[in-house]
Amino acid sequence: MVSVREFVAHLPPDKRELLAAPARLLPAKMRYGPVYERTAREIHTARTAPSWAKNTVDERLAETFRTARKTPYYGKGQHYDVLNRVATGDVSPREALAQLPILTRENLSAHCRDMLAAPERTVELSASSGTSGDPIFFLLDRDRGAREWAYVVDSWSSTGYQLGQWRVFFRGLDLPQDRPYFVMNSTGEIVVRIQTLGPDTVREYWELIEKRGIEYLHGYPSTLIYLARLLEDADFDTSWRYRIRGVLPVSEQYSTGQRDLLQRLFPNAKQAVFYGLSEKSAFATLDENFVYHPYPLYGHVELLHRDGQPVELGERGRIVTTTLDGRGMPLIRYDTGDSAELVGHDNVGTPLFKNILARRGREGLVKADGETFSTTPFNVHGHEFECVHRFKIRQEVPGKAVLLVQPSQKATEEDLEQFRQLMIRRTQNQVELDFELVDELPATLNGKFTLLDQRIPNAPSMWA
Structure with a gap:
């Protein structure tokens, strides 16, 4: 059963609001439906019964593996043979997890349709640049909203919301x-x-x-x-x-x-602050000591060294996640591109971490008045990104910047003009944005690619 909110959320904004008034006459729990209610109960049970949570994580890991092995990417890919042994019961899900390769952002974007495990009508194409300017594509379940909202509301409940x-x-x-x-x-x-x-x-x-x-x-x-x-x-x-x-x-x-x-x-x-991902593979709340606590049933989280081995207490590791409810496109050991310091584990065994360093830079655009403008609004989602291979913002003067765009091979002039107008709207009244097409936007010497090329001396720092 799809919740009223789920149905309304997929309508265009204007049509959505035509139904909003009668929809809000319904009790909130009725609007959000049974999936919301079930998820909220699971969150509470996981918090109060750690042994139940641990067993449920194992069951859902096994289900994710069974689902994944039916897809072209996992079913035929190298190093995924162990998934078959989980299905036959010869290997436990956690033992199998340690033997599986790390899924990179590049592999995810290049092979997302080969990871599809459900009818295409049940998913929708999403995209995100983080703020790296290097877009990735993935598929998300269309009916994810009620479940997502249960976690968001729970994380905000500490404020009284x-x-x-x-x-x-x-x-x-x-x-x-x-x-x-x-x-x-x-x-x-x-x-x-x-x-x-x-x-x-x-x-x-x-x-x-x-x-x-x-x-x-x-x-x-x-x-x-x-x-x-x-x-x-x-x-x-x-x-x-x-x-x-x-x-x-x-x-x-x-x-x-x-x-x-x-x-x-x-x-x-x-x-109330939470850490989440566009890919919907991890969700964690921040406590008063600035330590993040992942929800164990949302997604399985690991902190790993570059060689794939778990980090020790006090060490920094990359945040690697496995979806536990990714019916449409399961992600197994997905390297989020973020890293954090391990500070301990909860009573379910989930890692607790602090000091996240994201794949994004630490500088923002400088406005004409000297204030800093976050580059987060340049996150582009869905089909808006398909005409662009990469883009970068270069700033040399406060209040002005240049948007450098490396078009995709299938980009048309109309597509690029729409993209230009979109990005100009994102900077309205903040920074004057020029537009320049380039043949290539190479990564930096260390192999990384950043969105912002900030050339203003002593520009204010922020998490961009």
């Missing part, structure tokens, strides 16, 4: 009719384009938040920090900030300095 409560969501994305913000009754959020936030608009947005009684702020940490600074310097009444109950940073590295500043400006708000 409950299913169905309204939030304002600061995001770097396009909205219908190029609106600066969009009221999403279907999801209970006001989505604000971060490119439109500034000294001239902050009063309008803050009065909108106060008028609607919104108590939860959700968005990129860099944007929430910018909002806090604007409110600190504002010449209008900002006392509603004392009514904010939750600050929900997402998608960027989060520092203790950011935590302290946000706590000062929103003193009665609790903060």
Whole structure:
């Protein structure tokens, strides 16, 4: 059974909102459906019964392996023979896992359709650059939304957030009719384009938040920090900030300095941060000591050395994940490109880690006023990316930058113009963006590829 929210979420925004008002008349649990309810119960049970959680992880690992071996990539690929031995019961799932190769981002993108384990109508093509500018493609289950939302709501519950409560969501994305913000009754959020936030608009947005009684702020940490600074310097009444109950940073590295500043400006708000991936293979919450706790039933997490061996306490390792609910496209030992320091294990055996270093850079674009603008809005998803092999942003002057694009072989002039306009919209009122086509965008000398070529001396640092 598909939840009401799941059905509405796949409609275009304008049509989605036509159904939003009657949908919100239903109780929240009814809108989100049985998958949400079942997942929420599993999260609670895993937290209170570690032995059940460990056995369930083993069962789902085995199911992932049985599903994977039926696909062309895993079924015929080298080094995956052990999957057959799991199916016959000769090898345990965890023993098999240690014998399997590491799946790279490049292999995932190149072979994602060979990993398809379900009818194509049940999945949708997704893409992400992280912020590396080097796009990868993968397939996600279309009905994943209710399950995902159960984990998100659970991670936010420490702030007092409950299913169905309204939030304002600061995001770097396009909205219908190029609106600066969009009221999403279907999801209970006001989505604000971060490119439109500034000294001239902050009063309008803050009065909108106060008028609607919104108590939860959700968005990129860099944007929430910018909002806090604007409110600190504002010449209008900002006392509603004392009514904010939750600050929900997402998608960027989060520092203790950011935590302290946000706590000062929103003193009665609790903060909740999670680590997640576009590929939907890991989900972890951040505790007060800045240690990440993965949800064991969401995805199996390992911290490994380059040679594939587990790291010891205090060592840094790459974050490698295996999906436990990837019916459409299972990922087995997927190298996320991120790394972290191992600090221990929970009572299920899941690694706990801190100090994530992502595949993204640590610099942002510098605006004309000297403030830093996160490159996170340049994350592009789905079919928008298919005309581009790689892109890079070069900045030499504050307030201006050049978007360098290496087109894909099938790119047309119309495709590239649409991509150019998309990226210009992502920088509206922040940085003036020029466009340049190039034959090749090589990686750096160490083999890595970064999105931002920041050439401004002593540019402010941030997690971009």
